[in-house]
Amino acid sequence: xxxxxxxxxxxxxxxxxxxxxxxxxxxxxxxxxxxxxxxxxxxxxxxxxxxxxxxxxxxxxxxxxxxxxxxxxxxxxxxxxxxxxxxxxxxxxxxxxxxxxxxxxxxxxxxxxx
Amino acid sequence: xxxxxxxxxxxxxxxxxxxxxxxxxxxxxxxxxxxxxxxxxxxxxxxxxxxxxxxxxxxxxxxxxxxxxxxxxxxxxxxxxxxxxxxxxxxxxxxxxxxxxxxxxxxxxxxx
Numbered sequence: 001x002x003x004x005x006x007x008x009x010x011x012x013x014x015x016x017x018x019x020x021x022x023x024x025x026x027x028x029x030x031x032x033x034x035x036x037x038x039x040x041x042x043x044x045x046x047x048x049x050x051x052x053x054x055x056x057x058x059x060x061x062x063x064x065x066x067x068x069x070x071x072x073x074x075x076x077x078x079x080x081x082x083x084x085x086x087x088x089x090x091x092x093x094x095x096x097x098x099x100x101x102x103x104x105x106x107x108x109x110x111x112x113x114x
Numbered sequence: 115x116x117x118x119x120x121x122x123x124x125x126x127x128x129x130x131x132x133x134x135x136x137x138x139x140x141x142x143x144x145x146x147x148x149x150x151x152x153x154x155x156x157x158x159x160x161x162x163x164x165x166x167x168x169x170x171x172x173x174x175x176x177x178x179x180x181x182x183x184x185x186x187x188x189x190x191x192x193x194x195x196x197x198x199x200x201x202x203x204x205x206x207x208x209x210x211x212x213x214x215x216x217x218x219x220x221x222x223x224x225x226x
Contacts, residue, residue, distance in 0.1 A: 031212055043204060043216035056213055091157065095212050101146045101165065103214060105158040 002026070004106035006092050012112045013082055021077045021109045025094030032075050033095070033103060034059075034067060038088035046090075049075060082113045116141050118207050120217035127195050128225045135190040135220050137205030145207035147188040148214070149179055153201045161203075164188060175199070200224045 005024045013019050025032050034046040036059075045059040049069045060066070064083075069075040079086055089110050093103040117140045127133055139145060147164040162173025169181040179190045188205060205217040 033213065035214070035216075042218050043206075043214075045213050045215070048211060048213050056211060093158075093214075101208060101210075101212050102148075102160055102163060103212060104160070105150075107157045 004092055004094050004104055006090075006106040006109050008109060009107065010110045010112075012114060015084060015113055016081055018078065018080045019082055019111065021079075021090050021111070023075045023077070023092030023094075023106060025073065025075070025092070026096075026104055027073075028096065029094035029104075030072065030097045031095040031103075032069060033093045034075070034077050035091040035093065036088045037091060037108070041088075043091075046077070079111075082111075084113050087111055087113045116145075116207070116209075116215050118205055118215050118217040120203075120205055120220050122220050123218065124221045124223070126223040126225060129197050130194050133190075133192040133195045133199070133222070135203050135205075135222070137188045137190070137217055139186050139188065139205075139207045141186075141207060141209075144183060145209055147179075147181060148206045148208070149173065149177070149188070149190045150204045150206060151175075151201050152204065152219075158204065161190070195222075195224055197224045197226065 007022045032049040037043045047067050048056040051072050052069050064080045067077045089108040091108045093105045095103045119138045149161040150158040161177045164171050164181045172178050203220045206214040208214045
């Protein structure tokens, strides 16, 4: 079946602009995660959704970052007033329910802030 | 604080040689443990996982990993490395929410 998809695959934006990154999880997966991968910080957790709720937002680096999930499916990560340090690859992953703790990752969105 | 450490940033092995990648974790309790592989420009692919039970787990592409509770370690191994195994390898741990804490990654270079 289809895996996790993310769009766009690449995004170049000017400093100060807002960006939206989209994640389509595997159908039926109840849990969804956002991570960020950057040269200086490695792979970092950003936020976790269970259904449409976000019980763990502890990894969001500032209040410029927000995310939502609708219909228990698609999620959007929004970065407002982008800064150069926001340049990174943003990865989305989804996980099925029950005792399966395997996460399946999308290909990522490469964000470059100029 | 919860953490995962991969002591080796970069490893070079000859094709056909054996591979061992180290991973240590620091958690309140034994977490769920994973090894992921990332090829250049690609997403993360799960190689194998440990939840409980047998401390030697088998994964895809001929990889296996050994969990040692006494050493808080989860070591990835492959008996004979192929050139296509050149990639970056990430060890990760999670609690029951599934949130992954990753190690810094180990880049594997394979010499012909």
